[in-house]
Amino acid sequence: MMNNYPHLLKPLDLGFTTIKNRVLMGSMHTGLEDRAKNYQKLATFFAKRAEGQVGLMVTGGIAPNIRAWTAPMSGFLKYKFQTKRHKLITNAVHQADGKICMQILHTGRYGYHPFIVSPSGLKSPITPFKPKILTAKGVEKQINSFVNTAQLAQSAGYDGVEIMGSEGYLINQFLVKKTNKRDDKWGSDYDNRTRFAKEIVERTRQAVGPEFIIIFRISMLDLVSQGSTWDEVVTLAKELERLGVTIINTGIGWHEARIPTIATCVPPGAFTWVTEKMRPHVNIPLITTNRINTPEIAEQILATNKIDMVSMARPLLADANFVKKSMHNQSSEINTCIGCNQACLDHVFKNKRATCLVNPLACYETDYIIKPTNQAKSCAVVGGGPAGMACAKTLAERGHNVTLYEGSEKLGGQFNLAANIPGKDEFFHTIRYFKTQFKKYNVNVQLNSKVNASNLVAYDEVIIATGVKPRELTLEGIDHEKVIVYNELISKQKVAGQKVAIIGAGGIGFDIAEFLSEDDSLHGTDKDVYANPEAFCNEWGIDMNIETEGGLIQANHAPSAREIYLLQRKPGKLGKGLAKTTGWIHRLALKKRGVINLAGCSYNKIDDQGLHITRDDKEEILEVDNIIICAGQVSVNALYEELKDKQSCHMIGGAEFAGELDAKRAIKQGVLLGAKI
Ligand code: NAP
Ligand code: SF4
Numbered sequence: 083m084m085n086n087y088p089h090l091l092k093p094l095d096l097g098f099t100t101i102k103n104r105v106l107m108g109s110m111h112t113g114l115e116d117r118a119k120n121y122q123k124l125a126t127f128f129a130k131r132a133e134g135q136v137g138l139m140v141t142g143g144i145a146p147n148i149r150a151w152t153a154p155m156s157g158f159l160k161y162k163f164q165t166k167r168h169k170l171i172t173n174a175v176h177q178a179d180g181k182i183c184m185q186i187l188h189t190g191r192y193g194y195h196p197f198i199v200s201p202s203g204l205k206s207p208i209t210p211f212k213p214k215i216l217t218a219k220g221v222e223k224q225i226n227s228f229v230n231t232a233q234l235a236q237s238a239g240y241d242g243v244e245i246m247g248s249e250g251y252l253i254n255q256f257l258v259k260k261t262n263k264r265d266d267k268w269g270s271d272y273d274n275r276t277r278f279a280k281e282i283v284e285r286t287r288q289a290v291g292p293e294f295i296i297i298f299r300i301s302m303l304d305l306v307s308q309g310s311t312w313d314e315v316v317t318l319a320k321e322l323e324r325l326g327v328t329i330i331n332t333g334i335g336w337h338e339a340r341i342p343t344i345a346t347c348v349p350p351g352a353f354t355w356v357t358e359k360m361r362p363h364v365n366i367p368l369i370t371t372n373r374i375n376t377p378e379i380a381e382q383i384l385a386t387n388k389i390d391m392v393s394m395a396r397p398l399l400a401d402a403n404f405v406k407k408s409m410h411n412q413s414s415e416i417n418t419c420i421g422c423n424q425a426c427l428d429h430v431f432k433n434k435r436a437t438c439l440v441n442p443l444a445c446y447e448t449d450y451i452i453k454p455t456n457q458a459k460s461c462a463v464v465g466g467g468p469a470g471m472a473c474a475k476t477l478a479e480r481g482h483n484v485t486l487y488e489g490s491e492k493l494g495g496q497f498n499l500a501a502n503i504p505g506k507d508e509f510f511h512t513i514r515y516f517k518t519q520f521k522k523y524n525v526n527v528q529l530n531s532k533v534n535a536s537n538l539v540a541y542d543e544v545i546i547a548t549g550v551k552p553r554e555l556t557l558e559g560i561d562h563e564k565v566i567v568y569n570e571l572i573s574k575q576k577v578a579g580q581k582v583a584i585i586g587a588g589g590i591g592f593d594i595a596e597f598l599s600e601d602d603s604l605h606g607t608d609k610d611v612y613a614n615p616e617a618f619c620n621e622w623g624i625d626m627n628i629e630t631e632g633g634l635i636q637a638n639h640a641p642s643a644r645e646i647y648l649l650q651r652k653p654g655k656l657g658k659g660l661a662k663t664t665g666w667i668h669r670l671a672l673k674k675r676g677v678i679n680l681a682g683c684s685y686n687k688i689d690d691q692g693l694h695i696t697r698d699d700k701e702e703i704l705e706v707d708n709i710i711i712c713a714g715q716v717s718v719n720a721l722y723e724e725l726k727d728k729q730s731c732h733m734i735g736g737a738e739f740a741g742e743l744d745a746k747r748a749i750k751q752g753v754l755l756g757a758k759i
Pocket of ligand 1: 553555585586587588589590591592593649650651652660661712713714715741744
């Protein structure tokens with residue numbers, strides 16, 4: 083059988099070793115690196131991905147010493163005794179015929195603790211601690227730490243190391259004028275500013291010998307003011323090649339940059355052009371990265387751009403067997419990463435173990451185990467949203483006989499709504515994934531089926547996943563023709579006019595503001611900022627010629643397609659409760675589009691004039707064409723109440739609890755219940 087991804091699956095010969103395909107599982111902090119007792123879990127996590135045929139993997143960042151910590155008690159490798167725990171990982175990966183490098187990460191001023199150091203002592207805008215200025219002796223110490231850690235990684239059995247030189251971490255802080263104000267041999271001109279990176283690489287290569295992979299992750303595009311110019315990045319890349327780096331990986335944007343680089347709203351493969359620009363300048367393999375989440379996109383990049391590897395981190399959290407499925411042309415069976423960050427990065431920023439919204443088994447491989455059942459039961463799952471789909475799939479995978487009843491004409495529930503929000507169409511991937519799994523495991527899917535208790539008596543187990551419905555408000559004029567509930571709008575049953583007020587500024591209120599502010603005539607055109615990298619770069623102010631320092635130019639946000647008021651009753655900033663790693667993007671995007679935020683509102687009535695509110699003890703009328711209701715949800719659980727005393731019945735997802743409903747909880751509950759019955 084012809085394979086659809088010949089470039090993706092082609093081995094890469096590094097001379098002293100061969101990587102079996104072009105997939106690098108990029109470094110991702112899981113939280114398991116930080117405790118010795120969790121290394122067996124981490125070993126299983128990587129072994130599963132090695133069994134899934136990933137070519138080369140990179141661990142989450144390991145600090146070379148405690149000053150380099152990301153946060154207190156982060157994983158670090160400084161002493162020989164610490165290699166024992168790493169051997170669990172390397173042995174497990176090698177037994178599965180995989181390859182793995184350890185990332186050495188020195189966070190510099192990005193560390194979240196009081197021992198941090200940096201070239202010039204400037205505090206970062208995203209951490210509360212002021213770093214200590216490194217003395218010349220201190221700089222030498224840090225270099226020696228990198229080298230020592232690389233040697234220990236080698237003795238622990240790793241196939242190589244990745245030296246983290248991007249994302250605004252310590253090496254990057256030495257490289258740019260923004261954070262390096264030194265006037266000794268480690269600062270001022272570019273040659274001096276690159277000395278730290280060059281010394282680390284040169285001395286590491288000397289220490290580990292020629293047959294050990296050294297990946298250097300270079301910041302090709304800083305996306306901060308006073309960042310590197312393209313000429314500087316090229317100069318450094320050439321030097322790194324000369325000094326013995328095996329592979330150059332791409333880093334895009336510092337953590338403090340206010341331009342999205344990996345969120346769902348970033349077009350697929352949006353930064354590949356940056357790596358491609360480097361191609362003529364070095365002869366060693368290049369890895370490109372960011373928003374590559376399907377084998378089709380990866381194949382296209384490798385086939386057309388003369389790039390040697392693609393880095394995917396989150397897609398391999400979402401599906402450990404991504405590569406294996408690609409090898410068997412089973413792309414439609416891949417559980418695709420939807421770029422939401424909700425269970426991976428958002429967890430890491432809260433010091434919680436990372437996992438994946440669409441795959442709650444990720445990083446919990448030894449905690450949650452899906453075993454075949456030894457007593458097949460007949461199961462009815464009522465509701466085809468994320469919770470119901472996840473439960474039906476897990477039950478059927480284990481050998482139960484499953485019927486899934488969905489009241490509407492399609493599967494997906496709230497995901498169907500979410501997927502219609504600009505930049506979120508990847509949510510459709512999850513629905514596609516479940517549909518293929520239902521075929522594979524013979525789930526009997528009954529659409530347009532509104533079941534009642536009498537339809538369910540014959541089943542051994544009933545799972546109620548009937549989800550949520552929008553909260554109904556008691557407000558004078560709520561039945562006025564100007565009122566539209568968010569689901570009617572997204573499903574295009576109703577269309578909003580030019581001036582709108584949105585009641586409720588939670589996740590859905592923000593989504594609706596984005597939906598309404600977007601000019602949908604741009605969909606499918608080369609001006610679509612969610613699909614076209616050039617349009618995206620223009621909107622966010624990224625210089626595709628990288629002639630400016632840091633690659634920043636004037637942003638060019640299109641004004642809102644409508645006049646929009648976004649309202650909440652609480653005082654204070656809107657969108658406070660949005661997720662850590664993506665909330666700022668939503669807030670910034672709406673601000674740039676001119677959406678007006680109103681906090682501390684009380685809603686008085688709706689009439690022909692519009693929405694009457696009181697704010698700061700003053701009455702106002704928002705003379706709008708439509709009022710969109712996004713005031714949260716309530717559970718739909720009547721069927722459970724009817725059944726619970728009569729037969730074995732379970733309730734999951736929004737049906738069980740509508741507050742703070744999100745797909746992460748819904749899918750996890752579905753999978754865990756499916757694993758238990
Ligand atoms: P939500 O986040 O709970 O927000 C509900 C909004 O309605 C709040 O702004 C609340 O603010 C207001 N509200 C509540 N009761 C009200 C009432 N009786 N009258 C008027 N206003 C009222 O719910 P959601 O926006 O429906 O989102 C549901 C879930 O979907 C969220 O938990 C989130 O996890 C998920 N989601 C997330 C995103 C994202 O992160 N981008 C996007 C979509 C959905 P006040 O009480 O201050 O008025
Ligand atoms: Fe991707 Fe979301 Fe899973 Fe993170 S949580 S790996 S972004 S699907």
